[in-house]
Amino acid sequence: MTYKMVVFDWDGTILDSTGAITRAIQGACVDAGLPDPGAEIASYVIGLGLSDALRHAAPGASEQQIAMLVDSYRRHYLSNDHELELFTGAIPLLKQLNEMGVICTVATGKSRQGLNRAMSHSDTGRYFMGSRCADECHSKPHPQMILELMEEFDTDPADVVMIGDTTHDLNMANAAGVHALSVQTGAHPPKLLNQVPHLQSFHSINELAPWLVKTISSRL
Secondary structure, three states: OOOOEEEEOOEOOOEOOHHHHHHHHHHHHHHOOOOOOHHHHHHHOEOEOHHHHHHHHOOOOOHHHHHHHHHHHHHHHHOOHHHOOEOOOHHHHHHHHHHOOOEEEEEOOOOHHHHHHHHHHHOOHHHOOEEEOOOOOOOOOOOHHHHHHHHHOOOOHHHEEEEEOOHHHHHHHHHHOOEEEEEOOOOOOHHHHOOOOOOEEEOOHHHHHHHHHHHHHOOO
8 A cells, every 4th residue: 555646536625616616506506497406415416527416406407407507507606716726735735745756636526628727727737647527437436537547557446545525536436446535625524424434534635634645655
């Protein structure tokens, strides 16, 4: 167990975007004349691919309505996504992992265009060697994103750890046979995260960072 590769979720793990996504889902439903799913349901689906998330948030919606919801969601979210900030400690941790030779990657429910936009706004693309998005792979919790990243970088499951803020991330990690850690900074509260087996849960990236660096250092 050397943790040669760390797979990060994006929204709610690296970027403090849970509130913005939740409001955009709610706003899209209202725009389409559908019931507001409420913040709890709207936040629960974060991490899934956008269409899948909206199907869960608006059960019974037709495929035509889902397409309308996708467009409306994007209008709501993109209106202020440039104002969103990274979680405190994210950049220092990424820099340190890079210096240690760890492969940092992303597995996200965002589209490729959405992730590229987010990385451009936050100037973080330099820290990640690879990524997979929901419009390129099956949506979480299917393990395809992690499996493809492991194949790309020729890593074994025992050498990989997934870090995320939702049960979707943890279930994806378990399905791929890799280790998982959770941060309590995003869409799913500890009571949900603790229902899925994983190594450990942390309140923040700042709490996670020393544990992760020490663990990796002891195995190098």
